[in-house]
Amino acid sequence: MTAFETLKFTRAGSVVNIVLDRPEAANGMNAAMTRDLADAATLCDTAETKVVTLTGAGRFFCAGGDLKAMAAAEDPGVFVKGIANDLHRAMSTFARMDAVLVTAVNGVAAGAGFSLGVSGDLVLAAESASFTMAYTKAGLSPDGGASYVLPRLVGLRRTQELMITNRVLKAPQALEWGLVTTVVPDADLPAALEQLADELASGARGSNSAVKQLLLHTYGSDYEAQLEREARFIAGNAAGADGREGVAAFLGKRAPEFSQ
Template identity: 60%
Template structure:
C-alpha cells in the first residue's frame, strides 16, 4: 500500500491511517484519488489483522468533494468521467462500511459535497472545532452521491437532510454535533492525538464484537423486528464461541483487563 500518489497510508499494527493528500486541490476527488481510495479500502476490508482505519485529510481541508475542474476538463465525456469516479468511490464506501475494522473519520477542515458524504461513512466521526460541513451539490447543478442520501436521513431525519441538500447551508462543527452528525468535536490542535488515542483503544478491543455491531446496525432499518432478533441471536452466539468472546467473559468474571487477539471476526 505504498505506491499511491494521492493518498498516504501509515500502518501501525492493527491500525491503518489513510490521508487524502491533494492539499493543493483541497483534497478534491479526481479520477486518480477515487481509484486509489477504492483500492486502499478494498485492501483494508481484506486484511483480517486490521482493527481500525482512520481517514483524514492533509492541509486545511478534509475534502472539498468532487474535483469540478476535472469534470469541466472532461468536456462531453463528463458522464464517463463521473461513472468511473463514482464507481470507485462507491466501492470505497461499501468496503469501509462492510469491513470488520472500525472506520474513524477525522475531519480536520472543510467537508463539502462528496467530502461530507465520506465523513459520514465513519463508524466514529470526530471533527476539529474549525471544521465545517456543506452539501454544495445543487449549487453546481448536481445531485448528491457517495452515500449522502443513505447516511444523512438515517442520522438526522428527512427534514434536516432536505434543508442541507436544497439550501446548501454550511454547518459549523458545533452545529453538526448538535444535529447528530458527529460523535465529538475537539480543538483542532488536539484532533490527531484524540483520534490516535481512540484508535489505540479500539485496537485493544474485540474485533469480533465491533464487527458484529457494524453488521447489525447496517441492516437494522431494513429488517423486521423478528429478523433482527434472529440476527442478533446468531451474532452473540458466534461472538461467545469465538476466542474474543471466551477471553472477554473470563476477564469480566475475573475482574481483569481482557487481552483480545487479532483474529478475524468472520462473516455472517
C-alpha cells in the same frame, strides 16, 4: 507504507491510517483519488485490520469532486460516473469490512467530502471543521451515499435543507444534529484520533464487526429477523476466543487481552 498517488496509506499493527493527500487541490476527488480510495479500502478489508482512520492533509478534509477535472473531461457524464463508481466501491467496502472506520474531519467537508466524512463508524471533527452539501450550487446532485446516510442520521427535513439550500454546518452544530461523534480543538485532533484508534485496536474485532453488521441491516429487517441476527452474532462471539477471554476477564476483574 503502501504507495498511492493521492493518498498516504500506513499500517501500524492492526491500525491502518489513510490521509487524503491533494492539499493543493483542497483534497478534491479526481479519478486518481477515488480509484486510490477504492484500492485502499480493499487493503483494509483483511483479518488483521481492526481499525481504519481517515483524515485529510492540509486545511481541508475534502472539498468534494474536483470540478476543474470535471470541466476538462471530454464527456463529463462518463467521467463523473467513473469517479462515483470508484467512490461508492470504497464506501461500500468501508461500511461492510470488519474493521471500525474512524473519520477525522480536520477542515471543510463539502459535497462528497461531506458524505465521506460522516460515513465513519465514529466521526471526530475539529472545532473549525464545517460541513456543506454544495451539490445543487454547482447544478449537480448528491452522491457518496448521502441520500442513504443523511436521512438516517438527521431525518428527512434536515436532509432536504442540507441538500437543497446547501446550508453550512459548523462542527458544534454537526455534533448537535448527530452527524459527528466528538468535537475537539483543532490542535488536539491528531492526538484524539490516535488515542481513539489505539483504544479500538485493543478491543475485540468480532464484537465491533457484529455491531457494524447489525446496524447495517437494522432498517432493512423486520423485528424477528433482527432478533435472530443478534442471537447468531452473540452466540458466535461467545464461542470465539475473544468472547471467552472477555467473559473470563470480566469475572476475574481484570483487563481483557483480546487477540491482535
